[in-house]
Amino acid sequence: GAGVSQSPSNKVTEKGKDVELRCDPISGHTALYWYRQSLGQGLEFLIYFQGNSAPDKSGLPSDRFSAERTGGSVSTLTIQRTQQEDSAVYLCASSSDRGRAFFGQGTRLTVV
Amino acid sequence: AQKITQTQPGMFVQEKEAVTLDCTYDTSDPSYGLFWYKQPSSGEMIFLIYQGSYDQQNATEGRYSLNFQKARKSANLVISASQLGDSAMYFCAMRENSGYALNFGKGTSLLVTP
Numbered sequence: 404g405a406g407v408s409q410s411p412s413n414k415v416t417e418k419g420k421d422v423e424l425r426c427d428p429i430s431g432h433t434a435l436y437w438y439r440q441s442l443g444q445g446l447e448f449l450i451y452f453q454g455n456s457a458p459d460k461s462g463l464p465s466d467r468f469s470a471e472r473t474g475g476s477v478s479t480l481t482i483q484r485t486q487q488e489d490s491a492v493y494l495c496a497s498s499s500d501r502g503r504a505f506f507g508q509g510t511r512l513t514v515v
Numbered sequence: 516a517q518k519i520t521q522t523q524p525g526m527f528v529q530e531k532e533a534v535t536l537d538c539t540y541d542t543s544d545p546s547y548g549l550f551w552y553k554q555p556s557s558g559e560m561i562f563l564i565y566q567g568s569y570d571q572q573n574a575t576e577g578r579y580s581l582n583f584q585k586a587r588k589s590a591n592l593v594i595s596a597s598q599l600g601d602s603a604m605y606f607c608a609m610r611e612n613s614g615y616a617l618n619f620g621k622g623t624s625l626l627v628t629p
Contacts, residue, residue: 434615436617438619444621445606445619445620445621445622446606446619448616448617448618448619451615451616451617453615459614459615459616492558494560496560496617498617501548501610501612501615503550503562503565504550504562504608504617505562506552506559506560508558508559509558
């Protein structure tokens with residue numbers, strides 16, 4: 404696609420449920436990043452993937468969070484047993500090698 | 516340790532004036548890239564400008580310029596002739612060439628007043 408695509412754009416879920424957030428990066432981009440942004444706050448790094456290398460998971464806040472990237476393209480961020488503090492906008496970005504990162508529009512997650 | 520520091524949580528500037536948004540960074544990697552992004556209230560992240568650590572000249576993109584002082588490890592964004600549409604959050608980011616992590620500062624909220 405022309406840009407980074409994230410789905411869904413909005414997700415409301417009940418506390419305790421699992422959610423999956425999807426990111427479709429720009430074709431050919433080797434690096435893919437996930438960030439979390441709480442209301443009025445900065446970008447909190449979660450995880451990044453670079454080519455076939457092992458992902459850097461150092462930013463994942465708990466073991467309820469996991470992510471995978473299949474075939475070096477689409478990525479899914481999974482949050483298990485969601486909590487209210489997981490409510491935030493989840494942003495995905497991709498870049499070609501060390502170029503500028505292009506961001507998706509984000510998924511706004513609300514846990515009720 | 517915080518790699519990117521933006522010390523101004525909020526800034527005001529009058530329309531048509533210039534404004535400088537501060538960013539300092541911390542790295543021992545001799546090769547790195549610095550980025551500025553704008554995030555308006557719509558939430559999208561808009562790339563503004565890039566500076567490589569070995570670039571000899573300060574980067575410029577239209578009304579945006581980057582005041583890069585390598586010895587001081589600062590990469591301040593200068594916006595000239597501010598417009599009302601410049602009101603947004605501004606984030607500074609760095610990527611060290613030894614890795615791929617892209618680290619962001621906490622951002623500065625800029626409000627341009629008529």
